[in-house]
Amino acid sequence: MIELENVAYSYGGGELLSSVSLKLAPGSFHFLTGPSGAGKTTFLKLCYGALVPTAGQARLFGQDVREMTRDDIALVRRRIGVVHQDCQFLDHLSMAENVALPLTVSGHDPNSEQQNLTELLNWCGLTPRANALPPELSGGERQRAALARAVIMSPDVILADEPTGNVDWEMSQRLLQLLVELNRMGKTVMIATHDLGLIRAAKQHVQARVLRISNRRLQLAGADL
Structure with missing residues (x-):
C-alpha cells in the first residue's frame, strides 16, 4: 500500500530523515x-x-511518487485519510459541511451521501453538533x-498526526477507540504521537507495531512500551 525504501529527506540543507524503509501492510x-x-x-x-523524498523511493499503491502527476497524487489521496495536527476548518461552514468537504472537492454530490454522513457523525458522537460552526466546537x-x-x-489508510495532542485523557481514549474500530474494519492505521500512555492503552485492544524516529532513522521501538 505505502512503501518507503531507503528514503531520505533534506530540509534547509540538513538531512531530517535518512535511510528510512517501511512497508505498511493492509490492515x-x-x-x-x-x-x-x-x-x-x-x-x-x-x-x-x-x-517527495530527496533520496530513495516512495511508492503509493504501487506507483512511484516521482513519476506521479498532481492528478495522480489527488486520486491516490482519496485512498489515504489524513488527520492533521492543526485541525483546520472553514469557519463559515458548519461542522457537517466541513466533514463533507472532501466529497464536494472530489465531485461527489453531498446530498446523495447524506445517509453516510449522518451515520459517520453519529459514529463519532457529533450528531448534536452537526450545525455548529468550527469556532463553537471544543477541542x-x-x-x-x-x-x-x-x-x-472511506480510505484504505488513515494517517493521524498527534490526534490526541490537545485533548484530555478521556477524549484521547475516545479517539483511540474510533481508530481501533477503523482498524478492525480492515483499515490500515498509523498514529504519530509522543504519548506512551496512549500506546500502552492501545496495546490492550489491538496488535500495534511501534516505530520510533531517532537520529534521523526509523527504528522498531522496544517491547517495554
Missing part, C-alpha cells in the same frame, strides 16, 4: 514516536505524497470532526 496498525522535531510530520507527509469535538473528515471517503 496493520502502527504508532510513530519520537521527540519533537524528530521528523514525524515529515515522515507522514512522505507517506501520503505531500513531500475534542474538533479532533473527532477532523477524523470524520479524514474517513468520509
Whole structure:
C-alpha cells in the first residue's frame, strides 16, 4: 500500500530523515514516536505524497511518487485519510459541511451521501453538533470532526498526526477507540504521537507495531512500551 525504501529527506540543507524503509501492510496498525522535531510530520507527509523524498523511493499503491502527476497524487489521496495536527476548518461552514468537504472537492454530490454522513457523525458522537460552526466546537469535538473528515471517503489508510495532542485523557481514549474500530474494519492505521500512555492503552485492544524516529532513522521501538 505505502512503501518507503531507503528514503531520505533534506530540509534547509540538513538531512531530517535518512535511510528510512517501511512497508505498511493492509490492515496493520502502527504508532510513530519520537521527540519533537524528530521528523514525524515529515515522515507522514512522505507517506501520503505531500513531500517527495530527496533520496530513495516512495511508492503509493504501487506507483512511484516521482513519476506521479498532481492528478495522480489527488486520486491516490482519496485512498489515504489524513488527520492533521492543526485541525483546520472553514469557519463559515458548519461542522457537517466541513466533514463533507472532501466529497464536494472530489465531485461527489453531498446530498446523495447524506445517509453516510449522518451515520459517520453519529459514529463519532457529533450528531448534536452537526450545525455548529468550527469556532463553537471544543477541542475534542474538533479532533473527532477532523477524523470524520479524514474517513468520509472511506480510505484504505488513515494517517493521524498527534490526534490526541490537545485533548484530555478521556477524549484521547475516545479517539483511540474510533481508530481501533477503523482498524478492525480492515483499515490500515498509523498514529504519530509522543504519548506512551496512549500506546500502552492501545496495546490492550489491538496488535500495534511501534516505530520510533531517532537520529534521523526509523527504528522498531522496544517491547517495554
